[in-house]
Amino acid sequence: MHELVSHTEYQTIQTPSRYEIRDITDLVERARANAHLWDGIVLVSTMHITSSIFVNDHESGLWQDIMTWLEELAPQKPEYRHHLTGEDNADAHLKRMLLGHQVIVPVTKGKLDLGRWERVHYGEFDGCRPKRILLKALGMAEEGRT
Amino acid sequence: MHELVSHTEYQTIQTPSRYEIRDITDLVERARANAHLWDGIVLVSTMHITSSIFVNDHESGLWQDIMTWLEELAPQKPEYRHHLTGEDNADAHLKRMLLGHQVIVPVTKGKLDLGRWERVHYGEFDGCRPKRILLKALGMAEEGRT
């Protein structure tokens, strides 16, 4: 019989630039392995409100397209009301909502159950400082492991 | 040993205005507590197709920025085909997709496992009537509770 497992990890990401996209699929697989998760899900969620977690292609041209497009739809500009608080990152709050802040990665027979081109990405829109992401594996443990 | 728990609650929200953002994090914690959930997730999902659930900053200036921005990207206007059915809320159907209609809140050691500034919000785009949200806690119960 498979036991229920619920296992949580945190990872810190600090990008050298304010805006950056990074493939974090390997971190998701590592969390799955550490959890000994056989079948279930891994929740991948940023703990900050100015960054994203999303699934898309690992292709640098597309990453540039995404950043250009986000700037068109949610531009960096001084006129946001949020900036009356002293902040300057309202665009990051909006950009992160367009891509979303979390994904669920399915796990089947001990493997991330992703399509051929699906990769999990971290999108940073207010970087140059440490940000945390949460990875929670939930489901059936490998037999003999709990 | 921790038992599996799956517990569901419904909350009704009726806003006095057509468009409104409201912090509902306390409702999520209440559902977690009622479920005696120790480790797992709480799904928070609107049951209506003209409202959103999203995670962002509890800051009123940002809330205004979000509403202004949604109106730019998905404006209220008469020309939608959906309005041929007699409805007038096509913009609400679009706005709700930009912010998303559900979030997963991780729970670790009996607490909502959110970052410092993460708050769960309800976004209403066709209010002035009762709307329901669903909260489902899934995972490991506190020891001795099922």
Place this chain on the structure above:
Amino acid sequence: MHELVSHTEYQTIQTPSRYEIRDITDLVERARANAHLWDGIVLVSTMHITSSIFVNDHESGLWQDIMTWLEELAPQKPEYRHHLTGEDNADAHLKRMLLGHQVIVPVTKGKLDLGRWERVHYGEFDGCRPKRILLKALGMAEEGRT
């Protein structure tokens, strides 16, 4: 006592046109029934990076509004950097992120726990070829079933 269940299905969708929206709620209910899921969630996730899974109204006028709106916000055009790889579908990668690539459908007492107008949809933005979606039911099995 309810046993833990984690059950996965795959469905292939091939649309006759490049852009199409399709109601797939019946596929979700079928996966729930095959899993004998009593209480929990069904993850519905596209395995491709140029299509979406989203919840909205089953109304053909709105479906047209959604497609028109997506074309305004993420237009098909030659100038994307992603197209330097030989691809021509960068718009599909962007459109799919506006609507999202997965949803969680709650299940309560053996039924999809959806609001009156909530329907699960597949959005195709680069069709005319077979695409796969994943459905994973996770939670408590019906009594006497595992």
